[in-house]
Amino acid sequence: MRLQGSAPGPDAPDPVALEVYRHLFAAVAEEMGAVLRRSACSANIKERRDYSCAVFDASGSMVAQGRNIPVHLGSMPASVAAAIAELRPGAGDLVILNDPFRGGTHLPDVTMVAPLVKPGDDAPSWYVASRAHHADMGGASPGSMPLARDLIQEGLVIPPVLWSRAGAPVAETRRLLLANVRTPEERLGDLAAQEASVRVGLARLAELMARRGAAEVAAYAGHLQARAERALRALLASLPDGVHSFGDVMEDDGLEGGPYAVQVQVQLRGDGVRLDFDGTAPAAPGGINAVPAIVRSAATYVFRSLLPPETPDNAGLHRPVEIAVPPGSLLDPPPGAAVAAGNVETSQRLVDVILGALAGALPGRVPAASQGTMNNLALGGVDPAHGRPFTYYETVAGGL
Numbered sequence: 001m002r003l004q005g006s007a008p009g010p011d012a013p014d015p016v017a018l019e020v021y022r023h024l025f026a027a028v029a030e031e032m033g034a035v036l037r038r039s040a041c042s043a044n045i046k047e048r049r050d051y052s053c054a055v056f057d058a059s060g061s062m063v064a065q066g067r068n069i070p071v072h073l074g075s076m077p078a079s080v081a082a083a084i085a086e087l088r089p090g091a092g093d094l095v096i097l098n099d100p101f102r103g104g105t106h107l108p109d110v111t112m113v114a115p116l117v118k119p120g121d122d123a124p125s126w127y128v129a130s131r132a133h134h135a136d137m138g139g140a141s142p143g144s145m146p147l148a149r150d151l152i153q154e155g156l157v158i159p160p161v162l163w164s165r166a167g168a169p170v171a172e173t174r175r176l177l178l179a180n181v182r183t184p185e186e187r188l189g190d191l192a193a194q195e196a197s198v199r200v201g202l203a204r205l206a207e208l209m210a211r212r213g214a215a216e217v218a219a220y221a222g223h224l225q226a227r228a229e230r231a232l233r234a235l236l237a238s239l240p241d242g243v244h245s246f247g248d249v250m251e252d253d254g255l256e257g258g259p260y261a262v263q264v265q266v267q268l269r270g271d272g273v274r275l276d277f278d279g280t281a282p283a284a285p286g287g288i289n290a291v292p293a294i295v296r297s298a299a300t301y302v303f304r305s306l307l308p309p310e311t312p313d314n315a316g317l318h319r320p321v322e323i324a325v326p327p328g329s330l331l332d333p334p335p336g337a338a339v340a341a342g343n344v345e346t347s348q349r350l351v352d353v354i355l356g357a358l359a360g361a362l363p364g365r366v367p368a369a370s371q372g373t374m375n376n377l378a379l380g381g382v383d384p385a386h387g388r389p390f391t392y393y394e395t396v397a398g399g400l
Contacts, residue, residue, distance in 0.1 A: 013223040021220040022312050025064035028204045029053045032130060033066040036197035041189030042135045044393045050133035052076065053197060055205070058125050060084050061315040063221040071105055071347050072131045074297025077315065078103025080129050083113040086160045089124070091117040092167035094195060097160045098137065100151070100291045101335050105343040107137045107155040108144050108393070110191070112163065114198040116205050118214065125214065128201035130194045134187055135378075136391040138180040142380020143393050145340040147254045148287055154340045156180040163191070182380060182389040228316030231307050233271035236320055239361045243267050246356030247279065248349055248369075250330070253286030254341070260284055260330055262349050266357040274322040275299055275354065283333035290342030290350065295323055295331050298350035302358065306365070344374040344395075371399025 032053035040046050052068035060080045065073045082102035083095040095113040098104045104111065111131040115124030139155030140146040148154045156177065162170045178184035209217050244266045249259035263279035275295075283289050300317055311317075325332045330346065333339065352369040359366040375398055380391035 013220060018220065018223055018227065019310075021217075022064075022224055022310075024208060025055055025221065025224065026066070026313075028055050028128070028201055028208070029064050029066040031204060032128065032197040032201040033068060035200045036130055036132065036193050039193035039196050040132070041186045041193070044135045045132050045190055045193065048133075048393075048395065050393075051131065053130045053201065054128070055201065056080050056127040056129065057218065057221050058123070058127075060127060061225065063224060063314050065313045069131075070301040071294060071297045071343060072109065073313070074300040075103055075105055075291075075293035076111060076129055076131055077318075078293045078296070079111045079131070080113050080127055083111075083160045084127070087162065089113065089115045089162070090166070091115070092164065093162055094164040094198065095160050096158060096163045096173075096191070098156075098158045099160075100293070100339045100343075102159060103293045105291070105294055105297075106145070106287075106340045107139065107151070107157065108133045108135070108340075109343070110134055110137070110158065110194070112191070112194040112198055113160075114202055116202045118206075118209070125209075125218065126202075126205050128198050128205070130197045130201075132190060132194055133393070134181075134190055135393045136182045136187070136380065138182070141378070142182055142389075142391040143378025145287070145344075145376065145378050148338040148340065149255065149285055150338055151336050154287065154338055163195070183391050186391075224312045225314050225316040228312045228314050229319045230316075231311045232303055232317055232320050235303075235306060236268065236273050237271040239268050241268050241270070242361065244357040244360035246353045246359075248353050248356070250281075250284075250288050250346060250349055253284035253288045255286035256284075258284070260288065262330065262346070262353050264350075264353045264357050266354065266361070268361060272320045272322065273303075274324065276324045277329070277331055278324070278326055280326060280329045280331055283328055283330055283337050285338075287338035287340040288330065288342055288346050289333035289337045289339045290331050290346040291339060292323070292325055292332050294343060294347050295325055295350060298347055299323060299354060302351060302354045306358075306362070341376075344376050348372045348374065373398070 052072035116126040137155040144155035247263040252258035260281035375396035
């Protein structure tokens with residue numbers, strides 16, 4: 001079977017090797033996730049599996065991801081980009097961050113980024129990242145998802161900082177983080193699990209380069225990104241040009257009522273698409289605001305769901321999709337706005353409205369709206385048996 005009907009040439013990938021590499025890169029991300037799940041302390045990661053892992057090339061573009069949480073994976077590239085731009089991590093460095101305005105989603109989701117620097121090189125050739133939802137990240141209430149009016153009330157905001165430097169723990173970072181959470185031992189254990197997962201990812205990529213050659217591995221990462229882009233462009237080109245609109249609402253923000261409109265116009269032109277969210281409500285006082293990284297996640301999830309299962313999951317899926325979000329709106333709030341529920345509630349509504357608009361172009365292929373909520377339950381207090389704080393976070397399944 002020839003890829004896109006063409007024979008391999010000097011710069012073209014071998015189609016069999018391309019499929020092998022798709023599985024090799026995905027296996028790295030999947031093994032990272034398995035290590036994180038088995039090593040974590042909290043039920044939130046071990047049982048709910050609220051984590052995601054991915055592999056990135058030297059430029060910070062996603063090459064592969066695990067079968068994890070879509071809202072994590074679509075937004076994680078922006079966190080990796082922030083980590084690279086602000087800290088330029090080198091060999092042995094581990095960066096952590098959770099800032100929603102630097103590619104995060106909400107404060108409980110902490111991302112760890114690690115570079116792979118080959119011996120003799122000055123710059124990384126790969127990056128790996130894991131994101132995990134921590135059961136508490138400080139703030140006004142256990143679980144770090146309170147009815148808040150600003151981000152500071154929701155918890156500890158972490159810009160890109162070094163968790164380890166050249167292989168050695170950064171004690172100051174660890175003391176600061178653990179002093180601002182209710183369950184420091186559990187947080188330290190879950191971050192150790194994230195560290196184990198990224199180190200496994202780095203080891204597997206190093207083994208892959210040793211076995212197949214660094215140049216070939218890097219080349220096939222690019223080929224896989226191009227394959228994903230071609231697949232989505234082919235889908236878009238098969239649809240008639242046109243404009244399709246759909247809208248829905250977030251009923252309230254938990255503080256000052258609503259409803260808050262979420263509106264999209266899907267503009268199909270050739271092999272590209274533009275999603276224009278003009279008409280969406282201004283930012284809300286409460287935490288239902290969603291940052292642009294979440295908008296990108298929702299769009300990527302929708303278009304990926306329309307493609308064949310064998311399509312690679314990587315940065316190529318982002319390239320044909322242009323997104324326009326009104327500044328100051330519910331989907332691009334001002335810095336410091338409360339966002340805890342934007343990740344878990346507004347993200348669901350974003351998927352619903354994008355699918356609703358695409359139903360006009362793909363009748364019979366797009367599902368109706370589902371439950372539209374994650375049913376988040378966060379609780380905590382002091383364990384009377386031991387006199388120590390505890391936190392617990394749960395979601396109740398529903399819909400489709």
